[in-house]
Amino acid sequence: MTYKVGILGATGAVGQEIIHLLHERKFPFSELRLLASSRSAGKVQEYQGNSWTIEETNQSSFKDLDFCIFSAGGGQSKTFAPIAKEAGCIVIDNSSAFRMDPSVPLVVPEINPEAALTHQGIIANPNCTTAISLMGLFPLHKAFGLKSLIACTYQAVSGSGAEALQELDDQLMAWSKGKNIPPKVYPHPIAFNVIPHVDDFNDDGFTREEMKLLHESRKIMDLDDLMVNCTCVRVPVRRAHSIAITASFENAIDLSVAKEAIKAFPNVELIDNPQQLEYPMPINYSGVSSCALGRMRKTEILPNGLSFWVTGDQLWKGAALNAIQIAELLISRNSAS
Amino acid sequence: MTYKVGILGATGAVGQEIIHLLHERKFPFSELRLLASSRSAGKVQEYQGNSWTIEETNQSSFKDLDFCIFSAGGGQSKTFAPIAKEAGCIVIDNSSAFRMDPSVPLVVPEINPEAALTHQGIIANPNCTTAISLMGLFPLHKAFGLKSLIACTYQAVSGSGAEALQELDDQLMAWSKGKNIPPKVYPHPIAFNVIPHVDDFNDDGFTREEMKLLHESRKIMDLDDLMVNCTCVRVPVRRAHSIAITASFENAIDLSVAKEAIKAFPNVELIDNPQQLEYPMPINYSGVSSCALGRMRKTEILPNGLSFWVTGDQLWKGAALNAIQIAELLISRNSAS
Numbered sequence: 001m002t003y004k005v006g007i008l009g010a011t012g013a014v015g016q017e018i019i020h021l022l023h024e025r026k027f028p029f030s031e032l033r034l035l036a037s038s039r040s041a042g043k044v045q046e047y048q049g050n051s052w053t054i055e056e057t058n059q060s061s062f063k064d065l066d067f068c069i070f071s072a073g074g075g076q077s078k079t080f081a082p083i084a085k086e087a088g089c090i091v092i093d094n095s096s097a098f099r100m101d102p103s104v105p106l107v108v109p110e111i112n113p114e115a116a117l118t119h120q121g122i123i124a125n126p127n128c129t130t131a132i133s134l135m136g137l138f139p140l141h142k143a144f145g146l147k148s149l150i151a152c153t154y155q156a157v158s159g160s161g162a163e164a165l166q167e168l169d170d171q172l173m174a175w176s177k178g179k180n181i182p183p184k185v186y187p188h189p190i191a192f193n194v195i196p197h198v199d200d201f202n203d204d205g206f207t208r209e210e211m212k213l214l215h216e217s218r219k220i221m222d223l224d225d226l227m228v229n230c231t232c233v234r235v236p237v238r239r240a241h242s243i244a245i246t247a248s249f250e251n252a253i254d255l256s257v258a259k260e261a262i263k264a265f266p267n268v269e270l271i272d273n274p275q276q277l278e279y280p281m282p283i284n285y286s287g288v289s290s291c292a293l294g295r296m297r298k299t300e301i302l303p304n305g306l307s308f309w310v311t312g313d314q315l316w317k318g319a320a321l322n323a324i325q326i327a328e329l330l331i332s333r334n335s336a337s
Numbered sequence: 338m339t340y341k342v343g344i345l346g347a348t349g350a351v352g353q354e355i356i357h358l359l360h361e362r363k364f365p366f367s368e369l370r371l372l373a374s375s376r377s378a379g380k381v382q383e384y385q386g387n388s389w390t391i392e393e394t395n396q397s398s399f400k401d402l403d404f405c406i407f408s409a410g411g412g413q414s415k416t417f418a419p420i421a422k423e424a425g426c427i428v429i430d431n432s433s434a435f436r437m438d439p440s441v442p443l444v445v446p447e448i449n450p451e452a453a454l455t456h457q458g459i460i461a462n463p464n465c466t467t468a469i470s471l472m473g474l475f476p477l478h479k480a481f482g483l484k485s486l487i488a489c490t491y492q493a494v495s496g497s498g499a500e501a502l503q504e505l506d507d508q509l510m511a512w513s514k515g516k517n518i519p520p521k522v523y524p525h526p527i528a529f530n531v532i533p534h535v536d537d538f539n540d541d542g543f544t545r546e547e548m549k550l551l552h553e554s555r556k557i558m559d560l561d562d563l564m565v566n567c568t569c570v571r572v573p574v575r576r577a578h579s580i581a582i583t584a585s586f587e588n589a590i591d592l593s594v595a596k597e598a599i600k601a602f603p604n605v606e607l608i609d610n611p612q613q614l615e616y617p618m619p620i621n622y623s624g625v626s627s628c629a630l631g632r633m634r635k636t637e638i639l640p641n642g643l644s645f646w647v648t649g650d651q652l653w654k655g656a657a658l659n660a661i662q663i664a665e666l667l668i669s670r671n672s673a674s
Contacts, residue, residue, distance in 0.1 A: 150638055152489035152581045154531045154570065176513035187614040192575050194491045195618060196632050196646045201611040205634030229638035231581040231646065233491065236573050238529050244489045244568040274538040277524040281532060295533050297542030301487055301566035309533045309568065 002030035003331070006065045006089065008057055008080060009072030010034035010045065013162040014094060017320035018069055019047050027324060028331070035061050036072070065089040067330075069323045085121030090330065092123050092323045096208075099124040099216060106219045109325040110266050111138045115220075116329055123326055126220060127212040128318025129153050129232065133243045134220060135291040135317065136310035139265035141221060143257055144304065145250030148227035151213060154235045154242040155198055156282060157190060159314045164190075168236055190236050198232035207232055240282035241314040244295075248302035255298060258306065262293050267317070268310075272296050280311035291317055339367035340668070343402045343426070345394055345417060346409030347371035347382065350499040351431060354657035355406055356384050364661060365668070372398050373409070402426040404667075406660045422458030427667065429460050429660045433545075436461040436553060443556045446662040447603050448475045452557075453666055460663055463557060464549040465655025466490050466569065470580045471557060472628040472654065473647035476602035478558060480594055481641065482587030485564035488550060491572045491579040492535055493619060494527060496651045501527075505573055527573050535569035544569055577619035578651040581632075585639035592635060595643065599630050604654070605647075609633050617648035628654055 005022065009015045015036075022029060034045055034052045041056035055061065057076070062068055062084035070077050070084075070093040077097040084091045098104040105115040106124045108131055116123055126134070129151075137146060157164040164185045171191035174181045183189050187197070199209035214228035262270045271280045272294040280292035291312030299305040312318060342359065346352045352373075359366060371382055371389045378393035392398065394413070399405055399421035407414045407421075407430040414434040421428045435441040442452040443461045445468055453460055463471070466488075474483060494501040501522045508528035511518045520526050524534070536546035551565035599607040608617045609631040617629035628649030636642040649655060 148638055150487050150583050152568070154491070154572070172509055173513055176510055188618060189620055192573070193618055193620045194572055194574060194579055196579070196581070196616050197611065197614070205611065205632065207611075227638050229583055229636045229642070229644060231489070231583075231632065231644060233579075233581065235491070235531055236529070237531060242531055242533070242570075244533070244570065246487050246566055246568075274534065274542065274544075277534070279533050281525060281530055283526055283530045295542065295568065299566045301485055301564050305566070307566060307568060 002028045003066040004031040004033070004064055005029040006033040006035055006062065006068035008035045008068055008070045008076060010054060011036045011040045011043070012071055013158050013165065014071040014315055014319040017315045018071065018324065019045065021316070021320050021324050023048060025324060027328070033061070033065060059083055062087040062089040067092060067327045070094055071319065081122050090119065090121060090123070092125060092326050094125045094319050094323060096127065096212065098122050099126065100219065106216060107326050108134055108220055108322060109329045110135065112220055112222070113329050116326055117333055125319065125323045125326065126216045127209065128159055128314035129155065129209065129241055129243060130213050130216040131318045131322050132241055132291050132310055132312035132314060133213060133245060134217060135268045135312060136245065136262070136293040136308060137217070137247065138221060139261040139268070140247065140249070140258060140306065143261040144253055146221070146223060146226060147248045147250055148302065149245055149247035151228070151230045152244045153230070153232045154237065155232060156237040156239045156241055156314060157234065158239045159241065159318070160185060165238060168238065186234065190234060192236065195234040196231065198234055237282045239286040239313060239315060240311055241318060242280065242282060242309060242311040244309050246299060246301060246305060246307045249304040249306065252304050253298050253306050255296065258296060267291065268293055270294070280309060282311055285311045286313055287316070288313055289316060289321060338668070339365045340403040341368040341370070341401055342366040343370040343372055343399065343405035345372045345405055345407045345413060347391060348373045348377045348380070349408055350495050350502065351408040351652055351656040354652045355408065355661065356382065358653070358657050358661050360385060362661060364665070370398070370402060396420055399424040399426040404429060404664045407431055408656065418459050427456065427458060427460070429462060429663050431462045431656050431660060433464065433549065435459050436463065437556065443553060444663050445471055445557055445659060446666045447472065449557055449559070450666050453663055454670055462656065462660045462663065463553045464546070465496055465651035466492065466546065466578055466580060467550050467553040467557070468655050468659050469578055469628050469647055469649035469651065470550060470582060471554060472605045472649060473582065473599070473630040473645060474554070474584065475558060476598040476605070477584065477586070477595060477643065480598040481590055483558070483560060483563060484585045484587055485639065486582055486584035488565070488567045489581045490567070490569045491574065492569060493574040493576045493578055493651060494571065495576045496578065496655070497522060502575055505575065523571065527571060529573065532571040533568065535571055574619045576623040576650060576652060577648055578655060579617065579619060579646060579648040581646050583636060583638060583642060583644040586641040586643065589641050590635050590643050592633065595633060604628065605630055607631070617646060619648055622648045623650055624653070625650055626653060626658055
């Protein structure tokens with residue numbers, strides 16, 4: 001079996017990774033349709049000797065497609081997901097538009113694959129910080145029963161798109177020449193800075209990004225009572241998010257059991273030999289399919305407390321890879337029709 | 338009255354800031370003696386038209402000095418602090434050598450000035466992360482009664498000294514030319530990376546830096562039962578540390594009372610208008626005497642919980658400035674003899 005696959009937002013940072021990963025993972029596509037805004041329409045996308053002409057997204061873009069991965073922001077998703085669904089195309093949506101919709105499954109294939117099978121045409125991909133955090137949290141939850149967590153993030157600029165990555169590079173290149181250029185993508189300079197602000201602020205002082213970790217974690221792990229506190233911070237890293245987590249569990253922590261739980265879980269590596277200077281870092285997990293967990297240590301600050309550190313490529317597990325894994329899951333379960 | 342002042346470690350990142358701040362604050366010194374290792378001895382230090390010859394530290398370096406600020410690491414402090422004290426010179430020590438010594442006061446002048454007056458010749462300056470964190474935590478403790486806190490740090494490279502700052506600059510300059518240079522100061526590249534590792538690891542998986550926040554906070558605030566969990570992370574920022582803190586208090590939090598407590602406390606600014614994109618950031622608090630607190634929000638994750646973000650110049654409030662403030666305090670209380 002082969003499948004006709006579309007990418008909405010093909011020219012963006014995530015879209016480009018989807019093109020790469022569909023090839024690298026030998027996804028069985030017979031057609032690849034690259035959709036974007038009118039601004040990009042007509043441009044030619046090349047990859048490994050193949051080329052595609054970017055098409056402007058419209059009402060008939062989804063005809064005959066089996067899957068379309070949406071990575072063009074919430075507005076585009078809200079407009080085109082119902083149209084794609086109507087055309088019989090399964091939408092895997094990277095935006096936040098449908099994540100909390102009770103009729104839309106929110107899926108990390110390693111965690112809640114069964115939820116994907118209940119889809120009614122749209123499946124949501126989680127927020128990048130949530131997906132990466134849960135790759136560490138879920139195996140520990142299965143071992144000890146997760147109750148609450150406090151997270152601080154160290155988020156890479158490419159999470160804000162290709163323009164933000166360019167902005168960091170441009171600011172540093174200007175610095176190297178003794179110059180200074182004003183920020184455009186971020187409200188403040190990101191070179192040599194950290195910005196405790198990701199996504200918009202709610203009235204209670206938390207950002208929407210910080211609340212996603214609460215709401216999405218509850219939905220994906222089916223933990224209605226989970227408590228989450230998060231501080232999201234942008235750092236001058238090109239790629240791969242890191243999250244420092246201190247969590248409380250129902251049952252007493254046994255560190256060797258915790259380490260085995262991580263090792264036994266697919267697509268997360270235990271990198272936890274601090275005396276040998278081994279812990280996960282963004283430079284080692286950029287362009288890597290696995291996430292990594294380290295700095296694991298018991299803490300008395302919370303009941304049955306455990307502190308740890310997770311790193312993962314937010315363009316891959318946090319977006320492109322997880323979306324493709326969802327399509328692969330549907331194919332393997334023969335429900336992609 | 339004027340005073341004879343020495344700086345041990347005068348050529349280091351903190352030593353250079355001490356020279357600057359003694360002048361900027363018009364510290365009443367009649368003599369400034371710059372001490373360093375044999376490597377720097379004989380070099381000439383210039384500042385605002387004045388010049389000093391760097392002297393190699395030896396047994397007689399402290400003769401006739403009223404104060405000497407030590408910023409040359411724990412080894413030098415252990416060797417020379419007893420000698421200086423014997424010579425009648427008050428040692429203000431930036432290293433961790435004496436901080437937990439019960440006979441040595443550990444002082445943040447805004448918090449526990451009275452402790453400084455009990456000195457027996459040596460006064461310890463806190464760890465940079467501790468000093469900056471406490472500038473936010475202490476006024477909130479006075480308002481609500483601090484019980485526990487979870488902190489994640491975003492620490493600037495100059496906290497590791499002038500060589501580390503040079504290393505970040507060198508790595509970025511090499512990157513701007515399409516080159517790559519191996520790390521020397523840090524065990525991993527710091528450009529475009531974050532490293533969850535500051536100071537050495539203990540057997541329980543916490544670093545010594547992470548434990549300083551516990552032990553030093555307890556001592557400075559006289560809170561023997563305070564619980565602290567910390568994750569220390571080095572980020573590619575040149576100067577000024579930031580700390581994301583979620584704390585639990587004895588009494589219910591009133592946000593307006595919390596904000597007033599910060600505003601009323603000396604040398605910490607409330608920068609907390611997120612909707613206007615105003616929150617503390619390292620680029621705004623480098624070379625600034627005040628620390629800043631923002632992102633303040635109530636949280637249900639801990640009893641009477643409050644999350645916030647503190648930023649401060651770790652070379653100043655975290656080291657040079659706090660040390661000079663201690664000397665100024667002793668002078669103002671007429672106990673500098």
